[in-house]
Amino acid sequence: MSDQHLALAGTWLTESAENLEELLIALKVSFIVRKAATKASPKQTISFDGMSMTIETVTPIKTTKHTNPLDGTEFTDTLMGNNFTGRTVIKENGVIFTEGEMPMGKLTTHRQVVDGKMVLITEMGDVKCTRVFKRV
Numbered sequence: 007m008s009d010q011h012l013a014l015a016g017t018w019l020t021e022s023a024e025n026l027e028e029l030l031i032a033l034k035v036s037f038i039v040r041k042a043a044t045k046a047s048p049k050q051t052i053s054f055d056g057m058s059m060t061i062e063t064v065t066p067i068k069t070t071k072h073t074n075p076l077d078g079t080e081f082t083d084t085l086m087g088n089n090f091t092g093r094t095v096i097k098e099n100g101v102i103f104t105e106g107e108m109p110m111g112k113l114t115t116h117r118q119v120v121d122g123k124m125v126l127i128t129e130m131g132d133v134k135c136t137r138v139f140k141r142v
Contacts, residue, residue, distance in 0.1 A: 010100025011076075013119040014059075017051045018139035021123065029128055029135035033086050034110055042067055050124075050139060059094070059102065074104065085113075 023044070030040040046065045053060050060073040072083055074094040082091045085108065092106020092113070101118040108130075116127045124139040 011096045011102050012054060013100065014052045014102065014117060014124060015054055017049060017142050018124045019049050019142045020047045021138045021140045023135065023137045025133060025135040026137065028133045029130060032110065032130045032133045035086055
């Protein structure tokens with residue numbers, strides 16, 4: 007397996023977000039929280055420990071920390087106040103791919119470094135949100 011995914015390790019600050027509000031609507035996030043989320047510039051710190059990845063997200067509203075296995079083992083977590091059951095794998099090109107189910111449907115994420123920036127694509131149903139982060 008390639009170790010290209012390790013380029014994601016570090017701290018990242020949101021630079022741009024496309025269709026974030028649409029994604030939050032699909033996730034059934036309340037109006038007030040959506041408005042706050044679209045104005046915030048979250049900082050994400052990603053670290054690896056063997057075959058697990060930890061992502062800490064810091065916003066003015068709250069801080070969250072999630073650790074996922076990277077070997078395809080099923081895990082359960084809480085995202086946006088909803089249960090999420092999924093699997094995360096590392097693809098050959100270094101993309102970290104997570105796919106899982108929430109009460110409102112299937113959610114997928116693709117996370118990779120492109121031209122020195124982290125690109126995070128999140129999809130739910132027909133909504134595709136692309137966020138770009140710069141290293142800090």
